[in-house]
Amino acid sequence: MQTIEKKKIMVVEGGGVTTPKGFKAGGLHCGIKRKRLDLGFISSVVPATAAGVYTTNLFQAAPLMVTQESIDKEHKIQALLVNSGNANSCTGEQGLQDAYDMQRLFAEKMGVPNHYVAVTSTGVIGVPLPMDKMKAGIEKSLEKENEGVIRFEQAILTTDTGVKNVCVQLEIDGEVVTIGGAAKGSGMIHPNMATMLGFITTDAQIDHTTLTEVLKEVTNQTFNMITVDGDTSTNDMVLVMANGEAKNKPITNNHPQWSLFVEAFQMVSESLAKQIARDGEGATKLIEVQVEGAIDDEAARGISKSIISSNLVKTAIYGTDPNWGRIVCAIGYSGEKLNPTHVTVKLGPITVVEKGLPFAFDEEEAKTYLQQENIHIFVDLHQGEGKATAWGCDLTYDYVKINASYRT
């Protein structure tokens, strides 16, 4: 008789990047920003297997080049260092040198090889990093490693209104494996200029190739579903460190608990992605667009992104206006194959379009639904098995306010 094994992934309330065994993190104020924390780090007791996904923007910031090159060497890092307030982007040769210096200074402080330190920056672009401040900050950084992970979570923020973290635990080979995460917001509706940064730590034992595979697959369904195709900043990056301290047998895609691990990893990424979307600049609502019945997943992704990227859909939801016509329109110009006469659209539980035509609904009920903070748009194309979910936020007066005067 087989025992039915229950899937077990536990959310650790209040957990984050230092909940997995063997990780420390800290944050401090080095003076790039006026008052708020602006320099943060995560370190591991041992070198950790590393994987990253990087912006596809042709203007790639200097720290990303340095980090990518460093990880490519040995596929391991032992620490990562982030500054906020200055993106070290469009800074030319000097910027590259500064990124290397930033890396070297922290590596020396840590007593590890330079290429064991990943570096990243977020903030204003085109302004050289103030290296004197960075140097002084790095000098005293490690003193801060016992003052709470929240200081790291705060130090990486720019226009975000709050910290973003998540932590889950699961059992693998009888060992407790923990995955923690922190992120800073894309901070805007199309996250093109503000940087999205995600940092995931785990004490799982897993090799570089497998870790990269998981990261890419999961990123496509989470972090990339809050961005419009190619609509990426010069500094976007998601980094994972896996230090193996849980002592499980190495996870591969043949491991019996492989899919459980992937699911847990997905939960962490999805949670961070949704926290980022919800905290879009000026946002008052999180919008989730779920598309089913597309000819394939790729088409479903295209359609869900087309809807979530529509300024008109976003403003309608801000105004609690059940304007299904704008949703239908965004489906129609998505460029994906579909039959308009098969389309169903729901706002939460309320069907508003059936077979491509308006479906009678109670306007007041729909307006009441749209007053909630979490809005769910469901689209069924009745064409195939393809599905995808995308997340975004509403477009508000505050978005305009924040972005009409961000730099000055």
Added chain:
Amino acid sequence: MQTIEKKKIMVVEGGGVTTPKGFKAGGLHCGIKRKRLDLGFISSVVPATAAGVYTTNLFQAAPLMVTQESIDKEHKIQALLVNSGNANSCTGEQGLQDAYDMQRLFAEKMGVPNHYVAVTSTGVIGVPLPMDKMKAGIEKSLEKENEGVIRFEQAILTTDTGVKNVCVQLEIDGEVVTIGGAAKGSGMIHPNMATMLGFITTDAQIDHTTLTEVLKEVTNQTFNMITVDGDTSTNDMVLVMANGEAKNKPITNNHPQWSLFVEAFQMVSESLAKQIARDGEGATKLIEVQVEGAIDDEAARGISKSIISSNLVKTAIYGTDPNWGRIVCAIGYSGEKLNPTHVTVKLGPITVVEKGLPFAFDEEEAKTYLQQENIHIFVDLHQGEGKATAWGCDLTYDYVKINASYRT
């Protein structure tokens, strides 16, 4: 001895779709909108050669199907009828029947075959056309044909703040040829849902194939440069009527004045496109993005559209913030091939980026420049001969206001 022929295209101040010989137009209130004019028509004394470009949105509105089918029959129309306030889109079989009825009723009134009447609608989608009001309106429509072209220009508007018209004259074969135009705004920043309608009349003699060729080529460089790829409404359309009343020799691409005619046609289209962009919902500024030095025209179009579509660029310009980083970012994620280290960016006369790096400029001077109503962004990629220009507007509080409560 050859005489150097001077190119001569004259702008006719105050001219419009009835300035070319043999055209009449009118507008009235039939009751779809509360007070404003909502039914307009243009007619020609003789059947006119017709050409159209139609939305690529998969949800195509009923009147577009009827119009396209009708023009395809004989490539001629003698009149067009437009109502505003109701788009007759997502209205199923009933909508199609209503569009045919609208066409038939006006054709009977005019005494022409049904397929000599083009019909189009703009406004709210998913609501059946109030055919009783339409019928009564059509009944008395022709009485209004001597009350001024402005009534037609007004009758086609929705959220536009003003009428859009243009007229030019040139000499062909010693005859004065006139081209006039009217348009209604896309009314929004990405013109996806609000409809863009353009109507061009000319008394030039020109065959259908040539007219279609000119329209398509010019539309690609004008009307399509104020839209994001595929970002089209269910009702977008540009229609041209050429009634031959100028009695020139038929224009073909072998005609000695072919390029002069194309240039005049381009002037008309570009003027209407810019008027639409400038009147984007809530807009305070017209933004022109001129890209040169791309590997080809296609790449230049992609890059200029990427910039003009960026919410961040649009809000920065609204806030008179010379935030060149957002422009550089939009270039970088355009998906087009380019070398970041070759890029020059200018705001009006002020160079802000050179060789992909920030170029020292006077912040106050740039802010002063951005306070103007017409903003010019110039990008040189130094990669080839490709060039394109795109137009748009800034993103303002009023955009959010208008679109958060358009339908209700």
